[in-house]
Amino acid sequence: MALLQTVDLKRYFGETRAVDNVSLSIEEREFVSLVGPNGAGKTSLINVITAHLTAESGKVLFRGQDITHASVTERVRAGIARSFQIVNLFDDLSAFDNVALAIFSREGKTARLGALAHLDQAVTAEADGVLGQFGLAAKRHDSARDLAQGERKLLDVALAYALRPKLLFLDEPTSGVSTRDKGQIMDTIASVVRGEGITAVIVEHDMDVVFKYSDRIVVMAQGAIIAQGTPDQIRSNEQVAMTLLGTSGPDAFTRKD
Amino acid sequence: MDILAIQVLNSIFYAAVLFLIAAGLSLIYGVMRIVNLAHGTFYALGAYVSAWAVGAVFGAAATGGLALAGQLLILPVGALAIAAVGALIEPTLLRPLYRRPEEYVLLITFGLLMILEDVMKLVFGGTPLSAGSIMDRMGSIPVGRLLYPTYNLVVIAVGIIAAAGLWWFIYRTRFGVILRATSQDRRMASALGLNVGRVYVQAFAIGCFMAGLGGAVIVPAQAAVLGMGIDALILAFVVIVIGGLGSLEGALVGALIVSSVRTAGVQFFAEIELAVLYLIAAAVLLIRPTGLFGRA
Amino acid sequence: MPAASTGPSLPLVLAGALPIVAVLALLPGVVDLYQTELLIYGLTFAIAALGFNLLLGYTGLLSFGHSAYFGMGAYTVAFIVRDLHVQSMELCILGALTGTLVISALFGYVCVRHTRIFFGILTLALSQVLWSLAFKFFWVTGGTDGIRVARTGITLLGGLVDFKGSGSYQRFVYSYYYYVLALFIVATALMWVIVHSPFGKALQAIRDNEVRAAFVGIRVRRYRWIAFVISGLFTGLAGALWVPLNGLTTPDILYWPFSGEIVFMTVLGGFRTFTGPIVGAIAFNYLKVYAVASSHYWQLVLGLVLVFLVLALPQGIIGTLARAAARLRRR
Numbered sequence: 001m002a003l004l005q006t007v008d009l010k011r012y013f014g015e016t017r018a019v020d021n022v023s024l025s026i027e028e029r030e031f032v033s034l035v036g037p038n039g040a041g042k043t044s045l046i047n048v049i050t051a052h053l054t055a056e057s058g059k060v061l062f063r064g065q066d067i068t069h070a071s072v073t074e075r076v077r078a079g080i081a082r083s084f085q086i087v088n089l090f091d092d093l094s095a096f097d098n099v100a101l102a103i104f105s106r107e108g109k110t111a112r113l114g115a116l117a118h119l120d121q122a123v124t125a126e127a128d129g130v131l132g133q134f135g136l137a138a139k140r141h142d143s144a145r146d147l148a149q150g151e152r153k154l155l156d157v158a159l160a161y162a163l164r165p166k167l168l169f170l171d172e173p174t175s176g177v178s179t180r181d182k183g184q185i186m187d188t189i190a191s192v193v194r195g196e197g198i199t200a201v202i203v204e205h206d207m208d209v210v211f212k213y214s215d216r217i218v219v220m221a222q223g224a225i226i227a228q229g230t231p232d233q234i235r236s237n238e239q240v241a242m243t244l245l246g247t248s249g250p251d252a253f254t255r256k257d
Numbered sequence: 258m259d260i261l262a263i264q265v266l267n268s269i270f271y272a273a274v275l276f277l278i279a280a281g282l283s284l285i286y287g288v289m290r291i292v293n294l295a296h297g298t299f300y301a302l303g304a305y306v307s308a309w310a311v312g313a314v315f316g317a318a319a320t321g322g323l324a325l326a327g328q329l330l331i332l333p334v335g336a337l338a339i340a341a342v343g344a345l346i347e348p349t350l351l352r353p354l355y356r357r358p359e360e361y362v363l364l365i366t367f368g369l370l371m372i373l374e375d376v377m378k379l380v381f382g383g384t385p386l387s388a389g390s391i392m393d394r395m396g397s398i399p400v401g402r403l404l405y406p407t408y409n410l411v412v413i414a415v416g417i418i419a420a421a422g423l424w425w426f427i428y429r430t431r432f433g434v435i436l437r438a439t440s441q442d443r444r445m446a447s448a449l450g451l452n453v454g455r456v457y458v459q460a461f462a463i464g465c466f467m468a469g470l471g472g473a474v475i476v477p478a479q480a481a482v483l484g485m486g487i488d489a490l491i492l493a494f495v496v497i498v499i500g501g502l503g504s505l506e507g508a509l510v511g512a513l514i515v516s517s518v519r520t521a522g523v524q525f526f527a528e529i530e531l532a533v534l535y536l537i538a539a540a541v542l543l544i545r546p547t548g549l550f551g552r553a
Numbered sequence: 554m555p556a557a558s559t560g561p562s563l564p565l566v567l568a569g570a571l572p573i574v575a576v577l578a579l580l581p582g583v584v585d586l587y588q589t590e591l592l593i594y595g596l597t598f599a600i601a602a603l604g605f606n607l608l609l610g611y612t613g614l615l616s617f618g619h620s621a622y623f624g625m626g627a628y629t630v631a632f633i634v635r636d637l638h639v640q641s642m643e644l645c646i647l648g649a650l651t652g653t654l655v656i657s658a659l660f661g662y663v664c665v666r667h668t669r670i671f672f673g674i675l676t677l678a679l680s681q682v683l684w685s686l687a688f689k690f691f692w693v694t695g696g697t698d699g700i701r702v703a704r705t706g707i708t709l710l711g712g713l714v715d716f717k718g719s720g721s722y723q724r725f726v727y728s729y730y731y732y733v734l735a736l737f738i739v740a741t742a743l744m745w746v747i748v749h750s751p752f753g754k755a756l757q758a759i760r761d762n763e764v765r766a767a768f769v770g771i772r773v774r775r776y777r778w779i780a781f782v783i784s785g786l787f788t789g790l791a792g793a794l795w796v797p798l799n800g801l802t803t804p805d806i807l808y809w810p811f812s813g814e815i816v817f818m819t820v821l822g823g824f825r826t827f828t829g830p831i832v833g834a835i836a837f838n839y840l841k842v843y844a845v846a847s848s849h850y851w852q853l854v855l856g857l858v859l860v861f862l863v864l865a866l867p868q869g870i871i872g873t874l875a876r877a878a879a880r881l882r883r884r
Binding site for chain 2: 609613615617663666667669670671673674675677678679681682685686689809810813816820850852853855856857858859860863864867
């Protein structure tokens with residue numbers, strides 16, 4: 001049974017077909033890259049799957065359960081988490097507090113009014129652990145607003161990761177980051193994700209990154225999936241090269257420098 | 258039957274005034290994404306200034322058709338004065354706060370509300386100020402076997418003209434296009450060379466003008482009293498909740514609904530007609546949060 | 554090596570709080586009766602502002618209708634004393650809290666479905682409903698005359714302390730001062746724990762980014778509602794404590810300018826800090842007494858000060874001091 005399955009998922013904005021009859025399957029422990037030109041519907045698809053947007057028709061099944069009408073928090077509790085393309089953090093809280101909050105929420109401890117948050121050893125230790133895994137340990141007391149852009153992107157992912165999800169959606173985790181930092185960020189993310197066997201779907205534009213890390217690549221254009229397969233299959237797929245790069249041929253995806 | 262006709266006319270009359278206030282509020286929000294808590298107070302100020310201007314210029318002694326025409330022309334003075342006040346306030350008090358969280362704009366307009374309420378008390382005193390001589394002089398028109406003040410019909414006409422005028426202005430003129438562009442995407446408008454600052458102050462002034470005009474037209478029928486501002490503010494908000502924020506049609510329809518409920522309420526369940534209105538507003542917010550015509 | 558703590562150090566907090574408590578406890582011995590009485594007012598407003606700021610500073614919701622809960626607390630006590638002939642202040646407080654609980658739960662349910670502007674206006678409108686009810690049903694509420702609550706009819710500590718007989722006014726002021734001070738300390742400690750709890754962190758997350766808060770699994774609307782109710786309860790307690798001191802409750806306490814005063818106090822002290830609202834409330838109390846005494850148009854004065862605060866000193870008194878201290882520390 002696939003971990004996640006969408007069946008004929010549709011979401012239109014008037015004339016625009018943001019998500020056009022998308023049927024997608026994600027297996028456990030897969031590292032899937034979702035690629036496509038701007039406006040292809042990648043973020044919209046994630047938004048519909050995570051309930052940030054409602055689907056007009058179609059179904060979303062998670063571990064066999066129909067979650068099409070579940071709320072955002074219900075899906076989070078079921079084990080789906082996501083990061084955001086435009087960084088979405090709790091800016092006035094420290095990096096530590098950001099992560100700790102996700103853990104408190106996961107543990108159901110946010111309902112506690114009578115206990116002091118910073119005295120919870122278990123959560124403190126785990127939050128520090130997560131910050132360490134993402135290389136943010138030194139910044140634990142800095143407020144999220146004061147972090148560098150690359151660090152903010154990592155924190156955004158760390159927040160989603162701290163929920164210990166079964167399925168993690170990462171929306172352009174390296175966008176807006178300098179090329180030098182990109183590799184570092186992706187390495188961090190990939191090692192954490194692979195190390196723990198988390199199923200991940202990542203939206204990415206950098207094809208080098210995509211080919212390097214993915215088990216499977218799903219190519220979207222104009223709201224629909226036009227191709228999917230292993231990196232090798234996609235590399236040699238002419239239609240995909242045409243859509244993404246405007247040229248085709250055996251060397252289309254090779255960097256010429 | 259005649260009584261019904263009178264009540265209907267009253268509803269429309271009151272709706273005209275509510276529309277002026279609510280449309281101004283909605284316009285400001287639509288373009289600038291801010292809410293001016295002192296908007297109702299501007300309405301009150303418009304009423305006071307107009308009543309004062311009419312009384313000061315003509316006095317009770319003036320007679321004749323010419324005097325009446327003069328008085329009617331003076332009424333909009335209140336509206337223009339408020340527009341001027343708005344044009345002063347936006348660049349000095351509001352503009353420094355646009356980058357900050359929106360609580361600050363609410364707080365400063367609340368401070369403005371407190372200042373203006375007391376300024377009105379200071380300048381005009383506690384006694385109601387009326388321009389009732391206009392209404393008396395215009396006489397009444399028979400409606401069936403009853404008489405209805407002609408002035409009220411003038412106000413209804415003003416309301417209709419204002420609605421049509423505003424619609425034409427926003428959708429048919431170049432400035433209206435600029436207004437709509439700025440409201441949809443401020444940065445883009447700026448990048449295209451539009452002077453956003455100027456658009457903002459103009460939009461704010463127009464919104465304040467509408468509130469002042471509402472005060473100006475109501476004061477011959479209803480004297481200006483302290484506290485009318487807050488009541489108007491809350492009613493304007495009920496109109497906007499029902500009609501939808503940022504929508505002209507919404508302000509019109511909302512004004513008609515609120516006015517009708519209030520007129521019926523005063524007839525049948527006075528004392529709690531306001532509570533009934535608030536409950537309707539709460540119900541609308543629960544069922545259809547964006548209002549009838551509002552954008553999401 | 555254990556990493557540095559992520560929260561306030563309890564010994565440090567106590568070290569800061571105890572001297573202040575000591576000063577407050579010794580004050581009546583040093584100042585005159587009138588000043589003591591003024592301070593009681595200040596402390597009750599501080600409790601109200603503390604409650605209000607849970608919504609504003611910590612949850613990001615600006616309410617313009619908190620007079621509703623203060624007034625509910627005050628009027629409930631007045632009803633209990635007048636109609637149920639209860640004398641125990643403790644029972645009165647319990648009754649006031651119950652009444653406020655109902656009203657804030659109800660109003661909160663409607664209001665938290667909306668944010669920003671609509672939230673503010675809804676809170677204002679609902680408090681006006683309460684005001685108009687108090688005003689119009691005058692045969693129940695005493696209308697503009699209000700309801701008197703004489704201190705001679707009140708007992709503290711379950712009847713141990715009463716205020717009948719000669720010299721009772723002086724006794725009342727001193728006993729009531731310590732009573733209110735004790736409750737103020739309890740309320741402050743309670744609020745301190747709440748804002749530093751996981752729940753408090755969740756509220757701050759909602760304030761900072763409600764979308765992300767939902768995506769982290771927090772039920773935003775429900776938490777806002779709980780914060781609203783807690784906020785209302787604190788303010789209702791303040792109202793309940795205020796009325797025996799004032800001797801009278803009138804619809805003025807439900808009218809929108811009083812909501813404005815609560816907002817003002819909190820902004821004056823600094824709504825992004827914990828102690829700001831307390832300092833702001835006490836300072837405001839003195840400011841208002843001075844303004845009312847010197848001018849009939851004190852609302853104008855307050856409005857001007859608020860405008861000045863927003864433009865020049867948005868952090869408020871405590872916030873600005875904290876900023877300055879942080880800058881000194883960095884040098």
